[in-house]
Every structure is written in structure tokens, then in C-alpha cells.
Amino acid sequence: MAHKLPAKDVVVIGLGWTGSILSYELADAGLDVVALERGPWRDTATSFPISYAQDELRFRIQHDMFLRPAQSTVTFRNNRSQTALPVRHLGAFMLGNGAGGGGLHWNAETWRFLPSDFVLRTHLTQRYGANFLPSDMTIQDWGITWDEIEPHYDKFEYLCGTSGTAGNLNGNIQQGGNPFEGPRSRPYPTPAQKQPFSHTLYAKAASELGYKPFPQPSGNLSEAYTNPLGVKLGQCTYCGYCEWFGCANYSKASPQTTVLPALVRKPHFEARTECEVTRINLDSSRKRATGVTYVDTSGTEWEQPADLVILCAFQLFNVQLLLLSGIGQPYDPNTGEGHVGRNFTHQTMSGVIGFFDKDKYNFNPFVASGSIGMCIDEFNGDNFDHGPLGFVGGGYLGQVQTNGRPIETTPLPPDTPAWGAKWKQAQRDNYLSAVTATSGCHASMYSYRENYFDLDPTYKDRFGRPLLRMTMDFHENELKMSAYLTDKFAEIVQHMGARQVVKHYRKGPYDVTAYQTSHLCGGAIMGTDPKSSTINKYLQSWDVPNLFVQGATAFPQNAGYNPTGTVGALAYWSAAAIRSQYLKNPGPLVHA
């Protein structure tokens, strides 16, 4: 029997980016907010201090900051003919754990999606005709427009202090920025980071080939910055320990460096860490959430009643909690009906390694930040004519070489032995003079009928709850698109002056053991129709109006960019709707 606690106005599940933002916004509105976080409290000086933050073995290889699969995991299969097995060692994506969540271990590549990304099905159908899309592709419009979301991108960027060069200021194309971006209302809050040698050389080659290179927008700051909450970030030191790591210098935007210091000063906010929510409770009508049940480290079960429930866990666990709590109709791939679990997407990553003459080129790859890099956007979204190409989607092509960390940075030519003197010699010869973009071709993954989530029939977590089962494979459209982008990227790297360019195409089947990105999307998507979406345009549950579901869970499909900028923008968009509409008149904000 759960011990029942005094009611709160709001319970927030998970204290990563969206949990921190929603907690702040709702506490700021005067509500009594409690956030429940499965992992520990994390703090810069005590959790990843400068004296060991840059420990690749501890954080990258041994996954120090990540969720332990023994605490929770997912099962995986490529298709319905297979039996899914549990992921016992994180591979294709990383799962954050503790205060800060994924916002602690990200690279801080802070992109906006394209205006056309939000109306994708309408846009592609209008341009190429309905028959151009593969029949099993289930892409949807988001239900929001660029003009609606832009102010919230702006708010998230000004929270983070994002460093970048504007490409489109209120419709005016700006020199040096991304000319394809949607019109932005303000420049970036801080100038772009300075670019190291290989990144500069890439931009020069891209320009010579007729492209318009621009610096990747970065949450690793070019200069010290004070955000509107009064929280201050330092200047990035280009140490190259960003993704997989916490930033010891307070210079990477994270909940810790932007929101939490102001949030913990709010008198009506409380965080309870190491408390794992096991279900969202509903009343007998099943139309209203009454709060949540959670378990602390002693195994004691608590019931936390609340008027408003904000689900801010990582994408996978948002979907799992909805399914376990019986909220919304589970998706059925046989009929295509139902919505919880549908439109699960990830990313389509590929790249090349460029080997340069070691006597002429010294790139010092260790001088880097997680979002350093020069990019081109000519092959992203629908910025190019897909008509003759026979696929849709795209991505940015960037020399985004985020680090030269000693264990993983082994840019070796094909046919190098895997060990021994020749391996050592090849490593010595190429470490400083190879171009190995971490996000080379960072491309979209669109949604398909057979890529989805449901509850695993066999495997359970330590509480006896079914694990979430992912069914996921690459489709021909993505593989064709990725091959096209990889060839384009290789041309630019070749033009930089490489003596040898080795292409690494993305190939199927989807491999859950090899890292791509942590950009898992969909499963409880936003939309305009309660039959094909779990949440409305304000991220409010169609079925349970006092539940809001945050994060990339809402994306109907993934674009050719890193998702966090859009996750942050949606969080502010949803928070604004709650503050300005829901609190005055609690109930459905959209009547379908």
C-alpha cells in the first residue's frame, strides 16, 4: 500500500531539460511544484569537478552518468518476426539519469528545425504529390506553425546563451549564417564559437564548391553570459569533453547552468531525487490524473496527489509510463489504429574519414567543443529538389569534430591491423592529421508503420512492470538519402585536400549496439487528430487533460537536426499555454 502524501498543485516526472523548465515556469506562476527524479542530484563541483571531469574511461566507456540497465532498460527487435531481447549495455543511444538528465551529457548542438519540418506531410505532398512518399511512411504535420514556435526557440536560446551566427533575421538573409533557417526574431545571444583549423578548412572547401557554410549553433559558450533567470555561464575552454560528460567549467548549457540555481530558490518548489515514478494514477472516469505513485530507494511506495501532472521523463520512459498507466489507446501496427507507441524515430547518421598528409596538416583535434563545427544546410529537409532523387529527407553536413579524446579517437586507414606495432604506427601517423566528423551527415529519420513501441510480453523491470519494446529498422528511403548525403560530404572533404577519403555509409539493419545519437523521437506524438496523436498542439493529453507530455516523444518524425532546441522550444510553448490558458480554465485546450 502506498503512503499517501499531502497534495501538490503540480507533480513533474523527471528533472532534465523539460522538467526543469516546466518546474520553473509553473513555480514562477505561483504553483506548489514537486519534481520526482529517478536518479541522483547532480552538481558541477561535486559530480563532475575539473579534477576528473575529463575522464574518458569513467564517463564514456564505463557510462558513469548514465542509467544502469539493471535499474531500467528496453527490449529491442528489428521487426515483428523477431523476438525482442533486453538492452543490457547501452549502445545506439544513451539514457541520462539524475538531475539534468540528457541536458547534462549532450554536446549542446542547439538547432532549430526548418519551418517546413512542422508541416512536413502537407509540404511534401504539395510539392511532389501524394504518391511520392513510400506507402508505409507515416509522417504527419505537427499541428503548430513556425510563427507559433519561433518565440519559444528564442526563449530557449536566450536561456542557454546559445552561440551562433544568425542566417535569417526577420526575413533578411545574413552573411555568414544559415540562409535556410526560418526567420528568427533576434540574433543569437552570444557570437559563434571560434573554429579550429580543420573546421575552417572545411568551410573554405564548401564555399569553393558553392555552398554557404556557417558555424553550428553551440550551447558551449563563446563568452560568459547571464541569462534572463540571472544564472551565469562561463566561457568554453575547448577541452573537448562535452558529450557523455558533465561540463566542469559551467560553460555548457544544461539545467544545472541555466535553470536549477534559480529554480531551487523558488519557495514552492521541491525536488525529490532517487524517486522513481511507477505509474500515473487516474480517477474512475479515467479522464483525470489524480497524481503519481513512486518508489524511493528503500522500496517504500508513495502516492503523490496533484492537480496537474507533467511527464518529463526521457522519450522511452514517457511512452512506457503512458502504456503502463493505461493512458491513450495503444498503437496497433496490424490495423494502424491507436496512437501510444506510434511514429518511433531515431536519426540516420553517416560520415567519412579524410586522411591528410601528416607533414602538411596538423589539426590538433583535441581543441574542440561538443558543438564546434562548420556546417552546410543545402541538403537538409526539403532545401533541395528531391524529385529526381527518389527519396525524401536530408540533413546537415558538417565538419563537427567534437573531440580528440585518446581512447576513441583512432582514425585508422582501412587494412590497418587491429593491434600491434603497425596499429600504433598508423595511430601515430593519423591522429593529428585526419578529419573525423562526429556529426558528419546528420540526417533525418522519417516515421513508418512498422517502427513503434509496445509493452514487452516477456521481460519485466525490478517492479514486475513490462519493459518497453522497441521495434525499429532502417527503411530504403533513409538509406538512399544517407548515401546521397555521404557522397556530397565526401566531395567537400576531398576538396579540403585529403589524400584519401573513406566513406562510412549508414547501412541496415538498425543496430542497437552501435552509437548513433541519443535522439530518440516519437511514441506519443503531437497532432491535430486524437486518433493519430497522443497529445494536442500544446502537448496536452487528448485523453487526460490534466496531463502534459513533454520532450521529443512529441515529434511525429525526426528532422535532420539535433532535437534539443526543438525540445526546449516545445517546453516553453507548452508552459506558456498552461500559464496563459490552462490555469485560468483547466480542461482541454483544443476541442477535436
Added chain:
Amino acid sequence: MHSASKIAAILCGLAVIAPAAARAATRVDPQDFETIERGRYLTVVGDCAACHTLVSSGHQFAGGRPVETPFGTLLSPNITPDPETGIGAWTDDEFVNALTKGTGRQGTRLYPAMPYTYMTKVSREDALAIRAYLNTVPAVRNDVKTNQLPFPFNMRWVMAVWDALFFKAAPFEPVHDKSPEWNRGAYLAEGLAHCGLCHTPKNFLGADTGQKLKGYALQGWFAPDITNDQRRGLGGWSVDDIAQYLKTGHNRTSAATGLMSETVSLSTSHMTDADLRAIATYFKDQAGQQKDQKETRADPKDATMTMGKNIYADECSGCHTPNGKGTPDMFPSVNGSPVVQQTDPTTMLRVVLRGARSVGTDGAPTAPAMPAFGWYLNDDQVAAVVTYVRNAWGNSAPPVDAGDVAKARKDFIQRSD
């Protein structure tokens, strides 16, 4: 609860004495809103809650917080209006005498951990305003055995001798050739705010020496020189820098940590800008030290300095920057820093060995922290980097050796953060 008739009686009483204008200056109405509100503000300036509240008890001013002195530990008394265990039954005169003369109810002596040596400057009017405010806080029954000192200090009569030697009850006398702002600053700093309790050196019996505000080691920290001394004091800070530091805990070069972070958090960050500027004006007018540190500085060619320079580059320069100037309001400057250049290196050793969190305030919520290096650098390495920083970029302070570090480690290990 006050009955209407009682209030009416007091109003009548006021009406009777109102013409006696001369007495009105010290006549304080304990139910007047402005008096109570002023009293509340003055308890903030005096940081009364710091000692008189045991935070874990949840009861403000109910006492019981251990107060560390060089002679042993005292527990702070209950100053809520509870008549038996607090001060509810005290007369106004008894209250004023305790605050400003260090005498308890039956003529017993207080220990100067209660800073009556400073509070003696507080005007009777202000003292009664404080009393008026304290009368309004919830009465809490909490019988505190304040005297936990070992023999012979546990005998309160000893304090009569101490008072005879070191204490003179004397109200604040304005200095007429100084500005009203200076005098306001002096009244607060020398009195109610009792800055010297930590910042003025003490003699072997714990009494202030004549080296007013020139820095003193206590509780595992060194409260730095806050005179206008160019190297070790506030000589390089403007009045605005000082006021901003007191208001937010941070300014363009420094950040409050340790004992000062509590003072900022509970007291100075809630003070008016005018009072903070007044205090700053007073500090800026305090003469610095006689001799410059330069005479004792380390030789830059020394091997220790080279080792320290390398450790600084590897471990410190990421935040404090290669030229030592840090980031304003974020990472303190160690270049020209008074804290770094104190003759006594206690604070610097504390921060390097144990780490320190700067204070978070509404004006500067970030509260960045220095990580601990004590687990990671050995005594020689700590001595080297501390000596280097104390003598780099024109800094100058006596070198620190491995023995000093070992001694500091031994002391700090017994202390909580």
C-alpha cells in the same frame, strides 16, 4: 493576543506623554508597525538569526545552535518571547543591558560570543525596536543550557575580570568631520553588524586587539583584512564593488564563501543599498597595514614556483583563466585578490583542499563552486600551487610549505562544510 482595551490604554498613555518631546527619542512604542518593521530590519543587520536559530529545529530565534569559540562551544540562548525559556519575561532594561552591556538578568555575565562588545554602540531606541520585533515572533519553549564551556571558562564570574580588562560600555559617538554616510556606516559596522567579531584580530583571551578589521583566523577560515589596505584589504575595490559583494555575494573579482556566505545569505543581501554603501564608505576609510607583503614574497625562480605554475595551468586556469583574472561575478580573480594575499593562508588552503560553494542570492543565483583538490593533490603540490598563486602576476604573500598544508588538512578534516 492583545485586547482592544489594552491597546486603548496604550494609546491613552501615548497621548499623555506625547508632549514630552525630549523623551520621545527613547520612548519606543512596541506595537507600532514602523517600530516592529525597523526592529525586524535591525535583527537582519545584526544577523541575530545566524546564532540564535538552529535551522534544523525549524524555530526561528529559539536558540540551541552551537557557537564555536577558541575556549570551547556555547549554545545560543532562546530569544523568542517564551516567558520561561525565552526572553518574554525580561524587562526592556534587562534586554537593553544584555545587548549593550553583556549582563544577564540576575547580574550574571554573558560571554562575548554574544557580541555585546559591539552591540554597546547600538542606540537604546534601536535596541528597543529589536525587542519590539522579537516580541512578535512565535514563542517557542526551548530550555537551552547555553554554557557548555570547560573549566575554568565555565565560571561566568571570570567574565567580570574579562570585562574589566577589555570592555567599555560606550554608545556610538558620531565623528563630526565625517559625512553622515560614513557615520551611518561606522554605526552599523562597529556596532550592530559586528564586522570586527570575525575580521578583527583577537588577543590570547579572545578580546579585540588594536588591529581593527585587519583579519583574523577562526573556525577553519581566515576572515580577511577589510581595511582599505591596497594588497590585503579592500583598497582595490570601489564602494560599489563592496556594496555589490554584500548585496549579492559576488562582484567583478570575488565571491563570498565559508562563514561569509551565511552572513550574506541571512544578513547583508537583505540590507538596504544605502546601508551597504554606508558600510563600504566606512571600510574604505580604514587605514591599511603598516608593511607591504612584498618583503616576504617567494622567489619566482624557485622550483616550487615552477611546479605551482604548471599545476595552475593544468588545474586552475580553466576557470580562473591563464592571467588569473577569472570571470566577473562567476569565477573569482586570483590576480590581485586580497583573500589570496592574506598573510595567513587558511582560507586559500581551505578552498583548495576542501573546495567551497559560493553563496547563491536572488541577485546572483548561480552559486558556482570550487571543487575540492585535497584528495588529488599532495601536500607538496598544494603548497606549490598556493605559493605560486600568492606570488604570481604581482601578487605577494609569504610562501606556504608542505607542513602548513598537512597541518591545515588535519584541522579541516574535523570540520563540516
